[in-house]
Amino acid sequence: MKLVVKAGGYLFPSEIDTGDIRRFAAVMRQLRSRGHDIVIVTGGGFKARQYIEAVRRLGGDEAYCDEVGIRFARLNALLLISSLGDDAYPDVPETLQRLRAYHQHGKIVVLGGLQPGQSTNAVAALAAETVGADMLINATDVDGVYLKDPKKDPSARRLEEVSVKDLMRIVLDEKVEAGGYKLFDPIAIKIIERSKIPTWILNGRDPENILRVVEGGKVGTRVTF
Numbered sequence: 001m002k003l004v005v006k007a008g009g010y011l012f013p014s015e016i017d018t019g020d021i022r023r024f025a026a027v028m029r030q031l032r033s034r035g036h037d038i039v040i041v042t043g044g045g046f047k048a049r050q051y052i053e054a055v056r057r058l059g060g061d062e063a064y065c066d067e068v069g070i071r072f073a074r075l076n077a078l079l080l081i082s083s084l085g086d087d088a089y090p091d092v093p094e095t096l097q098r099l100r101a102y103h104q105h106g107k108i109v110v111l112g113g114l115q116p117g118q119s120t121n122a123v124a125a126l127a128a129e130t131v132g133a134d135m136l137i138n139a140t141d142v143d144g145v146y147l148k149d150p151k152k153d154p155s156a157r158r159l160e161e162v163s164v165k166d167l168m169r170i171v172l173d174e175k176v177e178a179g180g181y182k183l184f185d186p187i188a189i190k191i192i193e194r195s196k197i198p199t200w201i202l203n204g205r206d207p208e209n210i211l212r213v214v215e216g217g218k219v220g221t222r223v224t225f
Helices: 018-033 045-057 062-087 096-103 120-131 164-172 186-195 208-214
Strands: 002-007 037-042 109-111 135-140 161-163 199-203 221-224
Touching: 002 018, 002 120, 018 037, 018 062, 018 208, 037 062, 037 096, 037 120, 045 062, 062 109, 096 109, 096 120, 120 135, 120 186, 135 208, 161 164, 164 186, 164 221, 199 208
Parallel strands: 002 037, 002 135, 037 109, 135 199, 161 221
Antiparallel strands: 199 221
16 A cells, blocks of 8 residues: 655654654555555654744744744754664655655655744645555544543543544644644645545654555544545
8 A cells, every 4th residue: 555654743852762763664664665655744743843933033034934933843853863764765855746756766754844934734735645555544643533631631532533624624723833733734635625635643652653554454534535
C-alpha cells in the first residue's frame, strides 16, 4: 500500500526525545520491509509554536509566522531522515514536484511544510493526493476525534468513525492560525474530501498504533465520505 503518515508535533517536544523518534522510525522501517510505500510529513512541534508566538508578539504577520513554521517542520524532517538512515531519501522535498521525483526512488520520503497558508496537515493531504495514497494516517497526541476536548473533559467519547462533513464542523469550532492546527484544518479536509482519501486519525505516541491500523485493526477514528 501507499501510505502517507503525518507525524504530529508530539514527536518534536521542547526537549527532543531521540528514543521516541527512533521508535517511530523503527515502525516506518518495518512497514517498508513489508512492502509498503511511505511518505512522512512532519509537523513543526513545540519549538515552532514557541518561535511563532514570539514572531507574532514582535509584530510579524500570519504569513511570516507560517514561514517560521515551515522551516521548523523541515528541520524535523531532517531529524527523522537521520533516524531512518538508508531507508529514507536523503533530502527534504520543498515542492510537490520534488516529492513526485523523490518518490520514484522507492525510499521513504520525509517532508515538512511547503508554503504559507497551509498547515502540515494540508501538506499531508496534498502529499496523499500527489502519490495516490491508499491511506492517510494523522498520528497525533489524542486517540482520535472527539466531540469535546478529551484533555478538558475526561468523559468525552472517541468516535470510531466521523463523516468528512461532521469533521469539518468540528474543526471550524477551533481557532485556525499558524502553529495552532490540531486534528485537521479546513483546507486539509477539503483535499481529503475531493480525492476521497481513506483517512485515519490516531494516537501516535504509541507508534505501534500505525502498524495496527495498516493491518486492519480498529484504532483511532476513521473519516468517512
